[in-house]
Amino acid sequence: MKAFLRYFGTFVLGVLYGFDRIRFKGTKRKLAYPDGIARFCYGNQVQYKNFVTYAKDITSTLTHALETPAKNAGIYRYLNSSLVRPEEVALEIAAQHSPRPGLIAVLGRVEPCQIIVMRGKKGLLEPRIEVGKCLHYYHYYWDEDFGLRYTRLQTWFPFTMHIGINGRDWLGQQLLNAGIAHTKKENCFTWIEDFAAAQRLADQQLKTNWAMLLDSWARHSNPLEPTLFKEGVPYYWTAPEAEYATDFVFRSRADLQRFYPAMVQHAYASLQSGDLLRFMNYKVTRSTGEPWHKVLGEVKTTIRESAQGTCVRHRIIGNLLKMYDKQDTVLRLETLLTNTLHFRVFRTPEGADANEPMRYMRLRQGVADMHRRAEISQKINERYAASLATVEESRPLGQLVQGVSQRTRVKNRSVRALNPLAKEDAALLEAVSRGQFLIHGFRNRDLRAILYGPAEKSDQRAQAGKVTRLLGILRAHGLIAKVPKTHRYQLTEKGRTTISALLAARNANVKQLLQAA
Numbered sequence: 001m002k003a004f005l006r007y008f009g010t011f012v013l014g015v016l017y018g019f020d021r022i023r024f025k026g027t028k029r030k031l032a033y034p035d036g037i038a039r040f041c042y043g044n045q046v047q048y049k050n051f052v053t054y055a056k057d058i059t060s061t062l063t064h065a066l067e068t069p070a071k072n073a074g075i076y077r078y079l080n081s082s083l084v085r086p087e088e089v090a091l092e093i094a095a096q097h098s099p100r101p102g103l104i105a106v107l108g109r110v111e112p113c114q115i116i117v118m119r120g121k122k123g124l125l126e127p128r129i130e131v132g133k134c135l136h137y138y139h140y141y142w143d144e145d146f147g148l149r150y151t152r153l154q155t156w157f158p159f160t161m162h163i164g165i166n167g168r169d170w171l172g173q174q175l176l177n178a179g180i181a182h183t184k185k186e187n188c189f190t191w192i193e194d195f196a197a198a199q200r201l202a203d204q205q206l207k208t209n210w211a212m213l214l215d216s217w218a219r220h221s222n223p224l225e226p227t228l229f230k231e232g233v234p235y236y237w238t239a240p241e242a243e244y245a246t247d248f249v250f251r252s253r254a255d256l257q258r259f260y261p262a263m264v265q266h267a268y269a270s271l272q273s274g275d276l277l278r279f280m281n282y283k284v285t286r287s288t289g290e291p292w293h294k295v296l297g298e299v300k301t302t303i304r305e306s307a308q309g310t311c312v313r314h315r316i317i318g319n320l321l322k323m324y325d326k327q328d329t330v331l332r333l334e335t336l337l338t339n340t341l342h343f344r345v346f347r348t349p350e351g352a353d354a355n356e357p358m359r360y361m362r363l364r365q366g367v368a369d370m371h372r373r374a375e376i377s378q379k380i381n382e383r384y385a386a387s388l389a390t391v392e393e394s395r396p397l398g399q400l401v402q403g404v405s406q407r408t409r410v411k412n413r414s415v416r417a418l419n420p421l422a423k424e425d426a427a428l429l430e431a432v433s434r435g436q437f438l439i440h441g442f443r444n445r446d447l448r449a450i451l452y453g454p455a456e457k458s459d460q461r462a463q464a465g466k467v468t469r470l471l472g473i474l475r476a477h478g479l480i481a482k483v484p485k486t487h488r489y490q491l492t493e494k495g496r497t498t499i500s501a502l503l504a505a506r507n508a509n510v511k512q513l514l515q516a517a
Contacts, residue, residue, distance in 0.1 A: 004248070004385040006493065011255040012248050014195030017378055018202035019167035020187060020243040020334065024214055024367065026235035031158035037116055037127040044230055048125035051118050058228065059135075059155045065224050066137050066153075070106035079109040087150070090140035099142070103220075107138040116157035132156075139221040145177075146170045151221040159228075161218055161235065167205060168245075174201040185327045190249060206374055210367035211237055238365040244377030245334045246385065253328040260310070260325050262391040264303065267312045267323055270500070271387065273299040274434070279383040280316050281376070282342060297339070321384060333384055335377040340365060345372040390500035401498060404477045415476040420502040427451060428470055432480060432491060433499045441488035444468060 005012065030036045041047070046054050070076035075093055079086065090105035097104070115132040118125045134156035141149050147169030152162040168187040175182050178201065181193040192198045214237045219225045226232075250256040276299055297317035304311045311324035318339030326332050337343070343363035348356045363369055363376070404418045419425050431450040432442060447467050448460070455463055471489060474480045479495035482488070491499070 001246075001382045001385055003389040003493075003496070007389045008248070008250075008259065011250050011259075013251050014192060014198075014249050015247065016189060016192070016195060016198060016202065016249070017246040017381065018171065018199075018205060018244070019374065020245040021166050021241070022164070022239055022243070023241040024163040024165075024210075025238050025240050026161040026163065026214065026218060027238070028158050028160070028233045029236045030233050031116065032129075032160075034127040034129065037157070040229075040233075041127075048118050048127070051125075051127075055116075055157055062155050062222070062224060062228070063135065066106065066222070067108070070103075073103075075104065076106045076108070079107055082109075082111070086138045087140070087148075090138070090150070091148075094140075094142070101142055101144045103139060104142050105138075105140040107140070109136055109138070110134065111136045113154050113156075113160065114158075115154075137221075141220075143173075145173055147173050149217075151217060153222055161221070163214055163217055167202075170205065171198065171202050174204075188247065188327045188330045188332070190327050190329050192249075195249075206371045210370060214367070237367045239367055239370060239373075240338065240365055241336065242370070242373060243334055243336050244374055244381070245332050246378065246381040247326075248331040248333075248385075250329045250331065256325055256329055256331060259391060260331065263323065263331075263388050264310055264312055266388060266391050267314075268301055268303055270503075271301070271314075275387065276301075276314050276316050276321065278434075279321065279380055279387075280319060281380070282317065321380065323384070323388075333381040335380045337373060337377060340373070343372075343376055345369050390496050401502060404479065404498060408476055410476045415473055418473065418477060420505075426503070428474075429499045430503060432474065432489075433496070433503065437490070441483050441486075441490040443487050443489075444471065447471075 001015070005015070030040055041051060067076060075097070077089060077093060079089065086107050086109070089107060094104035110133050112131060112133050113136070114129055115134060117128055117130050117132070119128045120126075134154060137153045137155065139151045139153075143149050146165050149163070149165045152164075154160045166187055168184070168189070172182070172184050172189075175192070175198060178197070180197055182189055182198070183191040189198070215235065218235060222228075298315070299317070300315045302313050302315075304313065309325040311322060314321040320334075320336040320338070322332075322334045322336075324332055324334075340363040344360045345363045346358055346360055347369070348358050349361065363372060401420070404420075407417050408415050418429075420429060428447075428451065431447055434442075434450075437446070444464055444467050447470070448455070448463050451467070452459075452463050471480065474495070475482070475489075478492060479498060480489045481492050483490055
């Protein structure tokens with residue numbers, strides 16, 4: 001973040017980060033797997049052969065309880081096409097009535113889902129989970145605190161519920177309540193009177209008691225929720241989709257468009273798969289930048305043009321990292337974590353005793369880890385933003401590299417010039433600029449592994465000495481600096497800019513160079 005603002009700060013009005021669109025999923029865990037259904041049927045004295053009749057009775061009761069009041073209020077509509085967007089229909093229904101907070105529309109539609117059925121096996125029935133279809137109800141609300149939100153309830157076992165909110169709409173309501181002037185277009189803020197105060201309000205969202213809030217919304221959408229079953233079957237809430245966005249609000253469209261094409265080129269052409277993996281905090285090998293054998297998946301970058309702007313999408317082992325320009329003046333970096341297996345959170349095991357010590361465990365999709373997910377997503381966006389900081393430089397390449405292409409003196413000692421076209425110097429510059437060193441820097445042994453690969457013990461000492469001399473050359477030219485009280489080095493601002501420009505020029509073809517000239 002600091003590196004990005006150091007270059008673009010004069011063009012940026014403010015920065016805002018926090019959750020954008022969030023889709024929560026409520027699962028009745030007692031009903032979501034075959035053994036749980038078996039225990040449920042036993043506890044409620046439901047024979048397997050009568051399960052379908054029992055389930056139909058519950059669905060019929062639920063359907064009547066949800067449809068009747070909505071039809072009486074004139075806000076119910078059945079959707080017979082999957083191509084119709086429920087939100088548009090809900091807003092259309094709301095426009096036909098006087099605006100008021102609360103329920104604005106109830107929509108019904110048959111949609112695919114996972115359902116519980118009874119199937120025969122060796123002459124006996126047993127519960128199974130299959131993909132099927134059933135009626136779903138959408139409830140749309142206009143909330144004085146959260147803006148437009150919805151719930152989506154499955155009317156067949158296991159009665160899964162989805163709840164959707166927009167973090168930017170929520171923040172907009174908070175700004176209104178706090179009396180902070182702002183301009184909002186769709187889900188972007190193009191101007192805020194006080195960005196610092198707005199960020200404090202966005203940070204307060206992370207302190208929400210999600211389980212309590214979502215349970216209350218579930219009861220509003222389904223009045224039968226507390227009494228639908230003889231014994232309580234609570235929801236377990238997860239957030240399978242939680243978009244975390246970092247917005248850089250530029251002063252004008254011209255300021256953003258001055259740099260955005262270069263950012264798109266950098267994101268598509270310069271960033272390698274190893275860099276993107278490191279932004280996502282995946283472990284990769286030092287020498288090749290390839291992921292560990294335990295990491296399965298692909299890294300893919302695409303560019304999509306639309307009427308709203310240009311979007312760069314990086315799909316990284318099941319997760320998504322995006323960059324796009326919105327509403328002419330907003331540069332948005334957005335992370336969507338759907339594969340959280342390799343991320344860690346410091347917590348106690350679920351269901352553990354109160355005296356159980358905390359330890360690092362796998363990050364869950366459950367709402368209990370929302371704060372940690374926000375922290376991880378923001379770090380990913382910051383690493384990505386830092387990589388974009390090198391595209392601002394407007395000085396000619398000859399002027400930019402004039403210093404490093406000439407001999408210099410340090411403590412009365414002559415230090416040779418760097419030749420970025422030479423194979424050895426190019427390999428050195430590429431090694432120190434790798435994304436894995438962006439945050440914590442690099443050591444002598446890190447560069448040895450990249451430049452020389454595995455070596456015998458007898459060769460390691462000579463290689464270490466050579467790398468030490470190379471580090472001295474980079475330090476003499478001001479491209480790297482030593483991290484105090486450590487054996488690590490980091491690129492300086494001059495180093496990031498100069499090395500990025502040199503490597504880009506080295507990899508460009510003649511046509512590209514002539515076009516730039």
